[in-house]
Amino acid sequence: MALPIWALIIIIILTVLGIGLSIWGFFSAFKLNSSSKDAREKNINGVVRSKRITQKNINTFKDVCGVVGFFINTPGDDFFKPIFIDTTTDAQQWVSEINNEITENNTQLSKQINTWLKEKEINLNKINFILIIKTNNIEEAIEQEIELLDELNLNKRMFER
Structure with a gap:
């Protein structure tokens, strides 16, 4: 059939x-x-596209309010790059203060950084300063920092102040 x-x-x-x-x-x-993964990727890409603060362009960051930080380039170790994130009302001054703090080696943060650098045999010029998020005021910067730390789960990976 x-x-x-x-x-x-x-x-x-x-x-x-x-x-x-x-x-x-x-x-x-x-x-x-x-x-x-879009929300997490958005923040990660934001960090990757952050404005790098160098000695050549440091004057352009005077009186710039926002979330700032630094990371240390580590050869052959893409997963763990030591970082520190903070807020400031003047990014130029913040970079100068952190540089001085690391050089003087008299605070908890600077001792952690210098110990880590000595263990890895890395020099100070591997520290890259960045403006992660530019904000209008310090309150907004603090909110953005908290959100960034929570979303990227960075609290366990950062140096402590």
Whole structure:
């Protein structure tokens, strides 16, 4: 007993639709997985695109309020880059104070940094200062810092002051 031709056509059409929907669902699953990381990636990309503060451009950061920090370039160790994040009303002054603090080596932060640098045999010029988020006032900077630390779970990876 053979099926009528119209029944075969309906079966073929439904089979093609089923295969198409399964392929669409397969690729959609990957998009859902990657979109759940969007909030975290947004902050990570923000940190990566931060403005670097160097000796050449330090004067442009005078009276710039925001979230600032530094990280230490470590050769061959992309996972753990020691960092420190803080807020300031004057990024230029903050960089100068941190540089002096590290050089004088008389605070908890500077002792941690210098100990770590000696252990890894890295010199001070591997410290990169960055303006992570520019804000209008210190209250906004503090809010942004707290949000950044929470979302990226940086509290356990940072030097302590």
